[in-house]
Amino acid sequence: MKGEEYQEIWLDRQEQEQDLLDVNEASIFYNDCPSLPDFPLMSSSSSAPAPAKPIASSSSSASSSSSSASWAMLKSDAEEYGEKKCISNNNDNCLTPPVASLSAATSMEVLQPPKSYGDPDCMDMMMETFRSTELIDSNEIWDPSSIFLTEQPPQESQHYPQNVDSFMFEEINIEMREREQNKPPTDELGVLFFEWLKSNKESLSAEDMRSIKLRRATVECASKSLGSTKDGRKQLLKLILEWVEQYQLQKKQRLAELNPPFPPPYQEPPLQNPNPNSLPPNINPCCMPSTWVPLPPPSPPYYPTTAVMAATPGLYGGDPYGSGVPVPVPNYAQSMEYNMLDSSQTWPPSQYAMAAPYNQGSGKLVRLGSSATKEARKKRMARQRQFLSHHRHHNHNHNHNQQNQYQNPDHQRPSLGGDQNCSNAGQVSSANWVYWPNAAALASSNVAVVAVEALQPPPPVQSQNYQQQQPQWRVSSDSKVSSDWQRQGWEPEMNLKFLLQKVLKQSDVGNLGRIVLPKKEAEIHLPELEARDGILIAMEDIGTSQVWNMRYRFWPNNKSRMYLLENTGDFVRANGLQEGDFIVMYSDVKCGKYLIRGVKVRQLGPKSEAKKPSKSHKNTRTPSPSAASGSSPPPSHRE
DNA sequence: AGGGCATGCAAGCGT
């Protein structure tokens, strides 16, 4: 397992999601790479590296380290991500936000505008934003989400100013300092701000206030727009305060959503993601196989001990979004996006109420306060829908490409290294389910995840000895890879988990095209089956990179089950497998795909064990449970 | 004795 790779994947993912998150977190967190991309006049920062000081204790950072491994991972990865990102950008910004040096609880920092927000365009952009939010025309509520819906590409928000200008938006800043020093307000702005502070003291911490920053250009633009008069500044202050207030509410809302209070601390890798909207963070979208594709029998929950599969509940047996085609990444993104953008509409009443005193206390701001007009809300919703549809379209295209990729299983021999490993996986068989394991679950499996040292055929020894040697060649905790591996284009970093092996019987290599799988291992390492029809599993041939769509199913057998892999005929023929050879199944913990390899035993020794009559092979059984944890009978013979 | 599994075999289906 290569942590870096996981991290990279996560970073990639994160950055994609961050495009969405930028509208809310990263883009406005200066500590973390901040920004007020367009016209968010200010940001109440609670950076990722320096965890936000929770406003609501119920959604504190403690609770954010939720129980589920997914979330634990998400959190830790996110933190790593934040740190990494900061390192890559600017340590100063991350570790010691300049704003902190402005001290105390209340400074507003004006940042250098990014070049992309040049003055000439700034006004137009801002005015557009104002119009879009009806601030100018109707003094409508300042809605951050509508701000974020401007056309600025999220990437631009990544280009954060490296230097912090000491320019201060004087009056606001002075007011903040004075408030900090408990000086009574002396003017209108001061009173306004003081009242606001009083009314929001419960929801806004000093930390939050400390982190408020403004870009110079933003303020300048705002000043131009609203006028440099007292009224204009007052209006600006109100807008800023309103934004902060609402942002805090949004943040709380998000925290509550992301960190439900109930999850216990991390204990065991979860089998199911507690949040249907979430996605295992370590899954690269490219690796995200079409985890579930509709097929008749909805699959079941998994054994608690089944470390392999853990589809997110929402994805299992149908996506939560009603598309019918579970496409985790985009849905996740959409979901996140929606949650963020729609947060203004999902604030609980209590939070609305929290802003009430302030709103009540300042006439015009009553409207600016927690309640947008229906018209404004409609407009925001329309914008959001537009925004969402745009992203859905984008995501759809992405998936479509993936699907196309999947639809051509037999003609692709992609590089199996790195993330590309995953891109070819998940061949989808038209109308059926194709099961791909959840990579996060694979990774979190309590079954040892090992790197394949060598998938060479077993040593040409007598079966009895071979049985003993088996663990050595089969898997290894080392990450060494055989030259055989590398010759076939496999990266040394392949993270394969051994699932099972099966010595092929005559009936397995016959024209029936089905291989009986060892029951125990199948139940442990393969998806639990509820219906006899089972599921389709895209099985990548390690040797040829070809992907075979096999059906994993079971037969009722007495009071038990017989597990089979069907549609194996082509695979067997392609590999020239015969009785006595065997197959080995792995799962790629990184990408969550299944791999299979046919191993020909007879070619390795003068003594062909494969050619023994089938009758003798009837005695081939698992010699002992300890022979292999989770492996099927090794090629040994009962005598 | 019970369970796993190799495979025999019958029913269904397509040509």
Add this chain to the structure above:
DNA sequence: CGCTTGCATGCCCTG
């Protein structure tokens, strides 16, 4: 008639 599908039978290992 041949193939496929699905189940049943029986061997044999494990406990």
